[in-house]
Amino acid sequence: MQNEPLVSVIIPTYNRRNTILASVNSVLNQTFKNIELIVVDDCSTDDTISILEQINDKRLKIIRHSKNKGQNAARNTGIKASTGEYIAHHDSDDIWRLNKLKVQINKLKEVNADVLCCQTAVNDEDTHKYLYNHPNEKLVKEGLISYKQLLKYNCTTTQTIIGKAECFKDILFDENQPRFTDWALSLDLVKKYKFYYQQAVLVDVYQQKDSITKNPQKGVRGMEMLFEKHKDAILSDKEIVESFFRKKASFVCKTGKNPKEEMKIIFKYNPTAVNFIKYLLAALGVYKYIFNIKQKF
8 A cells, every 4th residue: 555546536426325335335445445535425315424424434535515416516526625646436326346446557557548447347226137248348449549439439437437636637527417427528538638448347337226327318418418519520420420329319219209300410421221211210200119119128
């Protein structure tokens, strides 16, 4: 620990009495010991704070918002309060594997990167049964990530992101971004800093039923905000157009609507026969039904 740099770990939380202890312990029990753990409670109404206050570890610092501001504001509160040479982000309902920080710090130094992310193992929230790794090894390979690569495929998740503190103090989370906060932050970071993807599974993800990731309306709005900010770069490459608007279309379908405009844009920039059929299905109002049937199998 004497030669280890100080890593500030930031966990935002709101009404996570059932998961916060496991999340916190997965940080405090890391093989890498020189940690400053900052948990920012976003004005929970359950006993999350009481559970945190029972933890006897001087590395833990608890900050409480006097009113609910949202997870991005909570993350920014933690960033501003941090004192570490590095900052790592975590979620209050997921689990770090015990060697995560050591593996990531070593890789950051090895490749001389500013920011780094890794893979997660996605597990069923009820049974904890392993489902798949994210990101998919077939879609992204280990190495430095470019801005356009990240626009085409988001290989980041917040609980895997770690980097030099000055990067996150320079570029904070967008507090108005309702969804894809990891993607939004990473797109801003990758334009200014060396961003490395490490192909190693170091986090177990358990998506909760009340997670914001399950709100399709927020998904649609999140995609709209990303498009507004990165419009020129997205429209400059037909592969990015197709990838981006296909993803948005999936959220539109989940809201119960047909993604007519999304399919229209895809066909405009990549006018293939397949894309024309998809646009036609959306225009006729049946695309969403086909999408929903596929989701069940």
